[in-house]
Amino acid sequence: MGTFKIEGGHPLSGEITPQGAKNEALQILCAVLLTAEEVTINNIPDIVDVNKLISILEDLGVKVQKKSKGSYTFKADAVNMDYLQSAQFKKDGRELRGSIMLVGPLLARFGKGYIPKPGGDKIGRRRLDTHFEGFIKLGAKFRYNKEEHFYGVEAKKLKGAYMLLDEASVTGTANIVMAAVRAEGKTTIYNAACEPYLQQLCKMLNRMGAKISGVGSNLLEIEGVTELGGTDHTMLPDMIEIGSWIGLAAMTKSELTIKNVSWDDLGQIPEVFRKLGIQLERKGEDIFIPKHTDGYKIQKYIDGSILSIADAPWPGLTPDLLSIILVMATQSKGEVLIHQKMFESRLFFVDKLIDMGAKIILCDPHRAVVIGHDFKSTLKATTMTSPDIRAGISLLIAALSAKGTSTIHNIEQIDRGYQDIDTRLRAIGAKISRV
Known part of the structure; x- marks a missing residue:
């Protein structure tokens, strides 16, 4: 200690x-899983939580290359989904609260996403209901292993839906947005969080080819697309x-x-x-x-x-x-x-x-x-x-x-x-x- x-x-x-903003980094880094093309991210903070997430991405098969201090390229063209069922992932994912935001992009692109009950600060109850209720409304099936505290969602195809979030959760909104950008049809998210970091995520996704409107408000509308491309992004x-x-x-x-x-x-x-x-x-x-x-x-x-x-x-x-x-x-x-x-x-x-x-x-x-x-x-x-x-x-x-x-x-x-x-x-x- x-x-x-x-x-x-x-x-x-x-x-x-x-x-660079820690809370933005955790969202942006998960978003690289939405495309097989190269994504460059600048102003990444060199802190424990962010470095843990980068390590998890590498274990998932994402090619990570450091260009300079705070600047990395990511290419998720050979993701190893079997890693999600490994003991190592169940240990690493549990140590990081931000790991929950891996689920949305994995579900959107590969049809399934798993996560152990995430850790983080011991500051009180931090429920995950908003995340999973959003995925279920998009057509995913939810399962939970009580013995291992292991969550999972699966879907052959996500379909756009209207949803009124029970709370304006920043990570919940980010996770649902990342799932909805590749869902079929239109998704409307009301009572969405609208923090600058979430706005940054939406702007990045739009540069990748997503169709998100209402950025900066609590009403987001998303027209799903079949695939996304690469981009450059600099964090606040x-x-x-x-x-x-x-x-x-x-x-x-x-x-x-x-x-x-x-x-x-x-x-x-x-x-x-x-x-x-x-x-x-x-x-x-x-x-x-x-x-x-x-x-x-x-x-x-x-x-x-x-x-x-x-x-x-x-x-x-x-x-x-x-x-x-x-x-x-x-x-x-x-x-x-x-x-x-x-x-x-x-x-x-x-x-x-x-x-x-x-x-x-x-x-x-x-x-x-x-x-x-x-x-x-x-x-x-x-x-x-x-x-x-x-x-x-x-x-x-x-x-x-x-x-x-x-x-x-x-x-x-x-x-x-x-x-x-x-x-x-x-x-x-x-x-x-x-x-």
Whole structure:
């Protein structure tokens, strides 16, 4: 189990460039299975979860060639479907939440797709019903092996259908879209997720020859095609990492420039941070964050009541940023209610922040009230264990702002989502070492 040692309390400065988007990469990489032609993907983040998925694709028989840092070509012209029944796949697929999105493209192109119950962050219940209900509506037969927790769908031919999704699941929508692009006839997906990463997937599929309309809305219409071709695709910067660096700058009173953020794809993120009192300046496609020497003050609602920050489907705030926002609020001037609606275990890392001296009231599994110190009292260094990716980066931000030397164990969780994070942080002045 890896460990970070962090000497906190030092201001940072300089420029940092966000990696390619993890959540987009997991969708885009699965989509290469839809064609036998070559697909080139750029700005792929070098992180554990993405590298695991690339390894699974190679084991499936996909020819993978690294062109340069973050740039790969994929050619799925000799897919070995027998691998899906192997013990190795049942082990590898279980270790990665994103492996569920292999099912849609495999079903569309080869008539069958299998997956073990996927793993990932232990942040609460993450059901798969939306995915499989969509496949069933397209004409697939579903089976489940309870002993092995192994899912399967099969179909001689998929046929387009109308469906109203029970939730605007991003991965569920992506999986169904990838199945529907090669189904016979028209598919209509209502209550579809419309996150920028899903828009990126749809635009890529259209370049490959798919016929998807309504991209960017919650109503997608797909005319099925018989085959798809190759394409080039460049992934967006990771909006969660961008939010992480905003939080880091605020907590450490640092002057930072976040490069090439693709402002138009950030949605409400800049405005949410402004409500928390953070000054953000747009400089082209960069975000400049000045040194918050006097701290930052949380806004109240116009009637004077306490501000509430909650997650919601796009264009609402992504749930992945609530952990970072909660940590930031511990040094704000004012109070805020954090409402994590989607996952019932994601706020359970707050006990570690309380140990560091934060004023947090955990109301229930979904809500926490944070009363800011306004930097009049700093967080205390401590020893912690990272429970998941987003809590891990939040604890790292807390440690960088705290006085003294903190230890964070189980940093493999952070490495799952953040590329070379210790090296990149040292480049802007952080005192962090990997043990």
